Amino acid sequence: MNDILDELRWRGLIAQSTDLSALAEALSTGPVTYYAGFDPTGPSLHHGHLVQLMLLRHLQNAGHRAIALVGGATGMIGDPRMSGERTLNTKEVVAEWTERLHAQISRFLDFEGENPAQMVNNLDWTAPLSAIDFLRDVGKHYRLGTMLAKDTVARRLNSDEGISFTEFSYQILQGMDFLELHRRYGCTLQTGGNDQWGNLLSGVDLVHKADGVSVHALTTPLITKSDGTKFGKTEGGAVWLAPDLMSPYAFFQFWLNTADADVVDYLKVFTFLDRDTIIELAEQVESDPAVRKARTAQRTLAREVTTVVHGAEATERVEAASAALFGGGDADALRHLDAGTLADAVAEVPRGQITIGETTIVDALVAAGLEKGRNAARRVVGDGGAYLNNEKVTDTDRVIGDDDLLAGDVALVRRGRRSLAVVTG
Template structure:
């Protein structure tokens, strides 16, 4: 099966250009493809995983992926999918963010020996001269056609409107495609569904300036079965940077997905064979919970490595018990079929004994250690009976947490059913 068919089978593809010709191009030998990443943060998040996993599938099938960091376009901001203008960032921020993005992408794709490339479009965009750019590139673009693109229509119809800076974004992204085609023989651009207009513009520019046939693939916007944008939680984004989202929390994000999403997420966010994933559609109850553990394990191994996944798995087993996974299920998964159990990966905070000798209100600690976003959230949770101290429900938001609550120097707090945090007394 060719890589395009693999991506379609696993649910990655929303639209393609020149379907049969693209399939023939990918089947004809090593191809080079790219996806752009906005350097507005030092970490990518779970919402970026569809694009990242698509690049990984490309590489696994013999092709060369390029991650293009928008060091040039990031200084302007892509209006696609946005109803307001993006915050302008500095070159220093771009440099820091690019380094963070490379580190995360390296977990998914192999950059050794030019098997994959991480490039920065600032290399060619920041030296452009305005008049030559208008003469050589701008003449190929129709304003009438541009304003019909969804990425522009959303901004034009917003209260803030579309700035002239943002209006240039389509030209610059198309120019990226042209440059990558010239420099690296890259003839396939991939991206989210909101990038369709930009991708098509790039294909047209490559055809006009280089007389080459280029291609595009777009991916659907992934939402949970309850309609929430992928990677969004009550705490905000789920980051790939372990400093922002610890591996245990990352693992728990996947364990806590809706039953209806398990098979779909396995197809998108793991490399397990589809014939094993198909089994999930018939599972329910305890077996479906075990499938969630497999999803969490595989996703965490890919993003954070085997050691982090093992620590997270054992911590989860210590809290909730080990999942029962028959040897006949998910035979390709490396998940342990038995667990020692250990709570070392549960997030913890070193806490001063002297402070707890006097006692601290539960509402203050829950907000301080991140079990709740704020004191008002903590008060609401505790008043509703959703806070626990050593697995006993906290009676009131101002209940004092004391040194005497510690066992072996630790106090276990819980928000809701599955969100734990340790206070480690010092």
């Protein structure tokens, strides 16, 4: 347990702490009960939450006692944003999202064994609390000056829209969580992203004022790209951890596309690979052009993160699909892909409509937009640059039939090595 802070620091997982030396002493003298909260303000966790989940597991692996809190109560309000008031979701929607987050978090922590994690919902102690009790027992410990000085609150107060009393009260509710977990489970550490520092301090101050005990807060840095652009945004939005919002294939490809300048930092933050392995990959990225060209570090990152989030079986399917489509795989490899994985893998490639049993490879190339006209398509086929389901086609009269259809009733046509499209009947 003595080395856990050094490990977290090396991985770049420490930004701010209330008292790092005191926390180090607490971690070294015995198991510390700690928690992080996840609000169901959306139907899934995303890449930002993944940083906290990795931190929670590192601490649990070091022998400390993890609590994952899903905010069934705070999720009905939402942490104030810089951009303006949130739209409140219905209780039914928040309850549904709470269950989805429960299921996602359960993949990351060990809830069995000698040191099991716990899952809690702050609605359990917030819902029974009357407004009078809330104001008398909790609200009396808060001072408006401190609450108003919080960065988000100050900015919103100076905006045209202002801030509602509902969102203004969020920091009290989050602080109350720390107090409740301290009283119920002896929790003495809360972790969160660096943008949550003010809310974490709210809980630290409340526990000190209400129970006269000093507790700890620790934040992780907000992950950025080396070029200064925001990390974790795709054309489809956030990098969701739920497979129905972002397929495992698309998730894998996101990490595979990591820049050389970022991949080592992401290996430290988002994987459980040991230090020696990461250092070796870092040296290879720095000095070995073959490794950079093969994107070995990126492929390792994508494989590790996808396995953590979606499981080893999903990762194997994704890698098989990637190899079959772009790694020079043969037709047999394509036919072993299931319909869902294949559909995810070709979700963003061009598509064309054909008539099965009548359309030739020439017309399929045109229908899929891989060539502008039949004459150009004929030349591609004649020159050996046309492929149907990874098999070279040199006969311009080759008709695409039922036997050519893969799982999901699609066929793949290709011009050259990289220009791929899907055709359907």
